[in-house]
Amino acid sequence: MQIEASEVLWFEQHVLTLPELAELSGLPTAMLQELFDWGAITPLEHGTHEIRFGASALRSARSARRLQADFELDLQGVAVALRLLERIGELEAQLQALRARLPQQAPAGLELGRS
Amino acid sequence: MKYKDYYAALGIARGASDDDIKKAYRRLARKYHPDVSKEAGAEEKFKDVAEAYQTLKDPQKRAAYDQLGSHAPGQEFEPPPNWQQQYSEAPFAPEDLDLGDLFAHLRGASAAGGGPAGARRARRSLPGQDYEIAVSISVEEAFHGTQINLDLNMPEYDAQGGLRRVPHTVRARIPKGATDGQRLRLPGKGGKGFNGGRDGDLYLNISLRAHPLYRADGHDLYLDLPLAPWEAVLGTSVEVPTPAGAVRLKVPPGTQAGRQLRPAQRGLPKPREGQGDLYAIVQIAVPAKVGDAERELYQRLAQTSAFDPRGHFVESGHAN
Numbered sequence: 492m493q494i495e496a497s498e499v500l501w502f503e504q505h506v507l508t509l510p511e512l513a514e515l516s517g518l519p520t521a522m523l524q525e526l527f528d529w530g531a532i533t534p535l536e537h538g539t540h541e542i543r544f545g546a547s548a549l550r551s552a553r554s555a556r557r558l559q560a561d562f563e564l565d566l567q568g569v570a571v572a573l574r575l576l577e578r579i580g581e582l583e584a585q586l587q588a589l590r591a592r593l594p595q596q597a598p599a600g601l602e603l604g605r606s
Numbered sequence: 607m608k609y610k611d612y613y614a615a616l617g618i619a620r621g622a623s624d625d626d627i628k629k630a631y632r633r634l635a636r637k638y639h640p641d642v643s644k645e646a647g648a649e650e651k652f653k654d655v656a657e658a659y660q661t662l663k664d665p666q667k668r669a670a671y672d673q674l675g676s677h678a679p680g681q682e683f684e685p686p687p688n689w690q691q692q693y694s695e696a697p698f699a700p701e702d703l704d705l706g707d708l709f710a711h712l713r714g715a716s717a718a719g720g721g722p723a724g725a726r727r728a729r730r731s732l733p734g735q736d737y738e739i740a741v742s743i744s745v746e747e748a749f750h751g752t753q754i755n756l757d758l759n760m761p762e763y764d765a766q767g768g769l770r771r772v773p774h775t776v777r778a779r780i781p782k783g784a785t786d787g788q789r790l791r792l793p794g795k796g797g798k799g800f801n802g803g804r805d806g807d808l809y810l811n812i813s814l815r816a817h818p819l820y821r822a823d824g825h826d827l828y829l830d831l832p833l834a835p836w837e838a839v840l841g842t843s844v845e846v847p848t849p850a851g852a853v854r855l856k857v858p859p860g861t862q863a864g865r866q867l868r869p870a871q872r873g874l875p876k877p878r879e880g881q882g883d884l885y886a887i888v889q890i891a892v893p894a895k896v897g898d899a900e901r902e903l904y905q906r907l908a909q910t911s912a913f914d915p916r917g918h919f920v921e922s923g924h925a926n
Contacts, residue, residue: 494755494775495795497808501781501877502789515807517736550789553736554641561635561656576641587786591823594830594864594889 503546506535512544516552518559522566526555531570551577607684609677610705612658620676624663631659640738649740657706664714666693671709707761707769734797734806735760741810743780745817745827748874749849751782756808763800778810783877785825786814819847825874825882831867832891833857848872848884855886863890 505515509527513520526532527542532552535545544552554576555569564572613620616630637643638652645651661667670693677683693712737760743752759773776795784790789811796806820827831846841859845852846869853869861867866885873882896904 494777497776497778497792497795499778499781499810500791500793502791502809503877505791514804517733546789557639557641561639561652562632572641584787588823591821591826591828592885592887594887 502549505544505546505549507544507549508541509544512548512552515549517556518552522555523552525566526552526570526573529567529570531555531573607682607703607705607708609674609679609681609683610654610657611676611679612662612671614679615654615658616662620672624665627659627662631655631663657709661706661709667709667712667714670712703769704761704771707771711769731801731803732763732799733803734799736796736806736809738809738811740813741780742813742815743784744815745820745822745874746849747780748785748812748814748822749782751784752780754778754780758795758808760797762798776808780810780812781877783825783875784812785874786812786822788812820849820884822874825876827873827882827884829884829886830889831855831886832889833861835890835892838862838888838890846884846886849874857888861888863888 507515509520509523512518513523516523518526523532527534532544532548532555534542534548536543551573555573558564558572559566559569562568562572613622616622616627616634618626618630622630634655635652638645638648638655640649640652643652661671670689673689674683674685694708737758739756741754743754754777756776756778757773758776759771761769762772763769776792778790778792780790789809792808792810794805795808799805814822820829822828827849829846831844833842833844837844837857838861839859841861842857844855844857846855848869850872853872855867855869857867865888867888868883868885870883871881872884875881893900
């Protein structure tokens, strides 16, 4: 079977205009604009020139499309769900950071308390 | 073509009402939706549930599905004669086809009256589907970068607008610096677009496999460093493993348990530049058994030492 080599892009390296975000997420620009107005999708920076979106916006927009299609949510529901998912993501990252710093119970190879 | 039991996927009887179908779907979607659920295998389960719902919620597709009869899940079967002409909008070869792909492209009730869908499709371009795949790599692979082969089996349109499953393999280089929670995008490696539609993308969601020594937080690694009591008191120099090979680490005299010693820049490399750190967390390890001579030394130490590790209990007035 033929093996195709593929270009690989870091998710984080994406810097997208609104139409590009629409193409990659599969959501119409009007809907993205509305989610953006509600603060559910945040741009990289607010500037005087065209708004650019990064990885977190792409992640949110792709989630939004799935949530909307699979749960038949209206946009406000999508915006609330996105905010909660983002919050859960932050908490999970904190949990992982704390777990990494927590010593494991017993040093490997030592059977404590079993003499 | 392999049979799938869509009623069983939703946990409902064949005669279930539209309302029951919707309720069952909603309940299972809340449980298994990949954006919401953290249950193991949730994504696969949700795919089955969604596929079943997409077919059964549409009266026309449901009628077409019911006419296929009832078979054991996974059993090879062929649609009854005339079924294809009656329901399908484009020719298909049943042996190459997944039941879900077939129903996704059948003419549904909402499209009824619009003429043969094959004709519509010939004029319209359709973007290919995006896919997300979970890829787990070891800490060592994250450190050095790695190459993986993804065996994919995606539906593609042929020149006539018919659908078939085309197995193929995509080789992707996972660059060094990919770590837990990171995503990579393989542009154009998702489902093929039709009639000029853009090819879909493939997204890889990276996770790190648990490692016997290291625990990762982003690009930083944490490692337990057990020390004997005398090593912690007197100080020493120890060899510590890192993904790039062992390094010597100086343990200063009087090192307390929980202290983090950090050989700089020994964590995982970051995508473009820089490197995370490795933190060795000191633990004081105590032998489970001691010999007579050793015990005697500890006893002498106990008699000689003026060290009181719980002095602060008394000072703060919470003891005695």
